[in-house]
Amino acid sequence: MPELADTIDPARWTCPAPLRDQPVVVMGHGGGGALSAELMEQVFAPAYGNATLAALTDSAVLQLGGARLAFSTDSYVVRPLFFPGGSLGDLAVNGTVNDLAMSGARPAYLSAAFVLEEGVELTVVERIARAMGAAAETAGVTIATGDTKVVESGHGDGVYVTTAGVGLVPDGVDIRPQRARPGDAVIVSGPIGLHGVAIMSVREGLEFGVEIASDTAPLADLVAAMLSVTPDIHVLRDPTRGGLAASLNEIARASGTGVRLNERVIPVPDAVANACGFLGLDPLYVANEGRLVAFVPGSAADEVLAAMRAHPQGAGATLIGECVAEHPGMVVVSTGLGGTRVVDLPLGEQLPRIC
Amino acid sequence: MKYIDEFNDPDLARRLLDEIHATATHPWALMEVCGGQTHSIIRHGIDQLLPEQVELIHGPGCPVCVTPLDVIDQALEIASRQGVIFCSFGDMLRVPGSDRDLFRVKGEGGDVRVVYSPLDALELARRNPDREVVFFAIGFETTAPANAMAVHQARRLGLTNFSLLVSHVRVPPAIEAIMTSPVCRVQGFLAAGHVCSVMGTAEYPQLAERFGVPLVVTGFEPLDILEGIRRAVRQLERGEHRVENAYARAVREAGNPAALRMIEEVFEVTDRNWRGIGRIPLSGWRLAKAFRAYDAEHRFDVGGIRTEEPAECRSGEVLQGLIKPTECAAFGTTCTPRTPLGATMVSSEGACAAYYLYRRMNGPTPQATRATREEMNPVA
Numbered sequence: 191m192p193e194l195a196d197t198i199d200p201a202r203w204t205c206p207a208p209l210r211d212q213p214v215v216v217m218g219h220g221g222g223g224a225l226s227a228e229l230m231e232q233v234f235a236p237a238y239g240n241a242t243l244a245a246l247t248d249s250a251v252l253q254l255g256g257a258r259l260a261f262s263t264d265s266y267v268v269r270p271l272f273f274p275g276g277s278l279g280d281l282a283v284n285g286t287v288n289d290l291a292m293s294g295a296r297p298a299y300l301s302a303a304f305v306l307e308e309g310v311e312l313t314v315v316e317r318i319a320r321a322m323g324a325a326a327e328t329a330g331v332t333i334a335t336g337d338t339k340v341v342e343s344g345h346g347d348g349v350y351v352t353t354a355g356v357g358l359v360p361d362g363v364d365i366r367p368q369r370a371r372p373g374d375a376v377i378v379s380g381p382i383g384l385h386g387v388a389i390m391s392v393r394e395g396l397e398f399g400v401e402i403a404s405d406t407a408p409l410a411d412l413v414a415a416m417l418s419v420t421p422d423i424h425v426l427r428d429p430t431r432g433g434l435a436a437s438l439n440e441i442a443r444a445s446g447t448g449v450r451l452n453e454r455v456i457p458v459p460d461a462v463a464n465a466c467g468f469l470g471l472d473p474l475y476v477a478n479e480g481r482l483v484a485f486v487p488g489s490a491a492d493e494v495l496a497a498m499r500a501h502p503q504g505a506g507a508t509l510i511g512e513c514v515a516e517h518p519g520m521v522v523v524s525t526g527l528g529g530t531r532v533v534d535l536p537l538g539e540q541l542p543r544i545c
Numbered sequence: 546m547k548y549i550d551e552f553n554d555p556d557l558a559r560r561l562l563d564e565i566h567a568t569a570t571h572p573w574a575l576m577e578v579c580g581g582q583t584h585s586i587i588r589h590g591i592d593q594l595l596p597e598q599v600e601l602i603h604g605p606g607c608p609v610c611v612t613p614l615d616v617i618d619q620a621l622e623i624a625s626r627q628g629v630i631f632c633s634f635g636d637m638l639r640v641p642g643s644d645r646d647l648f649r650v651k652g653e654g655g656d657v658r659v660v661y662s663p664l665d666a667l668e669l670a671r672r673n674p675d676r677e678v679v680f681f682a683i684g685f686e687t688t689a690p691a692n693a694m695a696v697h698q699a700r701r702l703g704l705t706n707f708s709l710l711v712s713h714v715r716v717p718p719a720i721e722a723i724m725t726s727p728v729c730r731v732q733g734f735l736a737a738g739h740v741c742s743v744m745g746t747a748e749y750p751q752l753a754e755r756f757g758v759p760l761v762v763t764g765f766e767p768l769d770i771l772e773g774i775r776r777a778v779r780q781l782e783r784g785e786h787r788v789e790n791a792y793a794r795a796v797r798e799a800g801n802p803a804a805l806r807m808i809e810e811v812f813e814v815t816d817r818n819w820r821g822i823g824r825i826p827l828s829g830w831r832l833a834k835a836f837r838a839y840d841a842e843h844r845f846d847v848g849g850i851r852t853e854e855p856a857e858c859r860s861g862e863v864l865q866g867l868i869k870p871t872e873c874a875a876f877g878t879t880c881t882p883r884t885p886l887g888a889t890m891v892s893s894e895g896a897c898a899a900y901y902l903y904r905r906m907n908g909p910t911p912q913a914t915r916a917t918r919e920e921m922n923p924v925a
Contacts, residue, residue: 214652224883394661469661470636527558527767529590531903 222431223536260295263354275403279321295357307346329408370445375491380506383462386476407480425485451511552766579737580607602866603896663695690804693811718828745800821861860887
């Protein structure tokens with residue numbers, strides 16, 4: 191059997207296809223995979239063009255006077271609005287809090303902008319607002335400003351929320367994907383795939399035998415606990431859309447390193463594995479909302495892991511692999527049987543299989 | 546999940562591999578018929594662990610891959626029409642037609658929906674009496690019973706706004722077509738377990754006898770596949786060629802009588818085009834005369850659409866096991882999951898997609914990525 195490397199030039203695979211191949215927006219452009227990256231790299235980045243944006247981090251780190259400020263914004267369009275383990279409101283707060291935390295920042299203030307569709311019951315809006323208030327209190331942030339717009343019936347999906355947030359980055363902390371180094375330990379803070387499967391189960395009316403609740407949670411406190419062990423954490427990422435696979439691919443590409451995972455130790459809850467098996471999905475690509483993946487110097491891995499496990503949000507923290515010099519820009523997993531395979535950046539959203 | 550874990554056990558896998566290594570004294574070429582098996586093989590790296598003498602050839606058993614371009618274009622045409630809700634399993638949405646895919650139609654305003662069962666589409670039809678609901682009924686013997694059931698139910702409920710765009714294919718005629726090809730290299734088959742769980746194994750002994758090949762009914766977990774390979778190699782080494790059922794927990798000789806009755810009531814056997822392969826006599830199903838009112842091809846008058854495949858796509862040879870995906874010049878260059886030339890690259894079960902997704906590593910040498918026997922017991 192001919193080996194791949196003998197027959198083709200792997201370098202050509204990473205060249206993104208021209209955007210003209212997809213002249214209209216498709217769902218995959220919002221899926222957190224290759225199409226999302228293309229949209230960012232080929233439309234938004236050239237239009238805004240600045241070094242801060244080019245870093246493509248979850249939150250921008252800005253020098254403002256004597257302070258280093260993390261700044262982030264995100265829109266939330268989840269359907270249904272309420273689901274096991276959370277709601278649109280929880281996501282809108284925790285998501286932006288976590289984007290700030292992934293720069294090592296202590297989140298402080300959020301804004302909240304609502305786009306409401308004509309006809310939505312006010313009690314629904316109230317439930318979401320209350321959930322946001324409660325989530326903000328838990329995360330220790332203040333929702334300091336906001337905005338409301340209404341669109342005509344049929345022009346929205348009930349309620350959309352956009353939050354932006356700012357936080358302070360402590361001195362000596364420099365966390366960004368470009369800092370991944372061979373020898374770094376790759377740690378995930380707990381079981382993966384719960385949020386994506388929870389949403390799918392209620393959205394599609396699928397019953398998986400046990401109720402699966404979203405893992406949505408604020409992670410800034412966990413990050414602070416990790417930083418108290420060592421400020422030298424290289425990379426943090428919350429693997430939301432596109433799952434662990436997308437986050438690790440982004441880190442590998444940004445840093446020009448490889449990532450090698452051990453499939454057998456990746457914490458996939460039985461319920462998630464069963465649901466994914468049933469639908470033909472890969473848990474590595476399923477969205478999370480209350481998990482982080484960390485690249486820390488190998489020498490500090492044990493201590494960081496211990497600190498994470500002592501924190502409620504990191505109780506299930508697991509060392510899942512390492513950063514390597516081989517196969518730069520690529521994520522590779524050692525299978526349970528001893529084989530090896532690539533874990534690629536997803537194209538758009540995962541699609542359930544026919545059989 | 547414990548049940549599934551048992552079929553991933555590295556110790557048992559090592560024992561099966563040891564036996565395969567000890568048994569194989571000649572070069573043998575086995576075809577796994579089903580795309581689900583192909584993905585399991587590549588995903589778990591099973592092919593990397595087999596002895597050099599045992600070659601796995603990937604067969605035509607990906608329902609998405611073999612759905613002909615004509616039918617994809619019919620789907621795109623129907624899905625583009627006003628008033629239509631076009632329902633499909635998810636992995637059909639990215640399959641390229643002549644100039645676009647279902648995602649693109651959706652992006653342009655078509656009402657294209659992913660469903661998990663044809664019965665979900667039926668429910669949509671019930672709730673939207675003023676819309677035409679069309680379900681894209683593709684696949685092998687595995688999906689046919691549920692699709693037949695949907696039509697049966699539509700008639701029972703008196704729904705007149707529900708139809709199927711049918712492109713069902715059957716495995717045994719495909720095996721026959723592969724074996725009668727003058728360039729066929731296949732010496733044994735891992736037959737698809739889920740197909741046999743519906744159809745039983747009655748059609749297989751004559752194929753094993755006629756072509757002198759072992760046919761081992763095989764499941765989809767790593768140990769299922771290794772056991773299938775072990776049995777096929779053992780037969781080949783002994784000069785035997787018969788049907789063995791290595792998936793007894795799911796497959797009975799008689800199959801699933803209720804599913805068979807449903808297929809028989811709603812469908813009739815017909816010739817079918819297979820994408821990349823061509824026309825295979827009696828290799829498919831279409832709606833029987835009594836159910837023609839539920840045939841979207843007639844209802845939307847799209848039967849006249851005829852198309853041509855891109856000349857550089859060699860998916861047909863891949864589907865027939867004549868070449869590996871990596872032997873195609875377009876693989877990974879002009880043909881990627883992002884810009885697929887053929888369905889074998891876009892389908893989640895396609896052989897080209899499996900190689901592209903799981904096997905492109907530019908760092909380690911091929912030798913370095915091939916696990917040693919010691920590495921098979923991973924450190925937790």
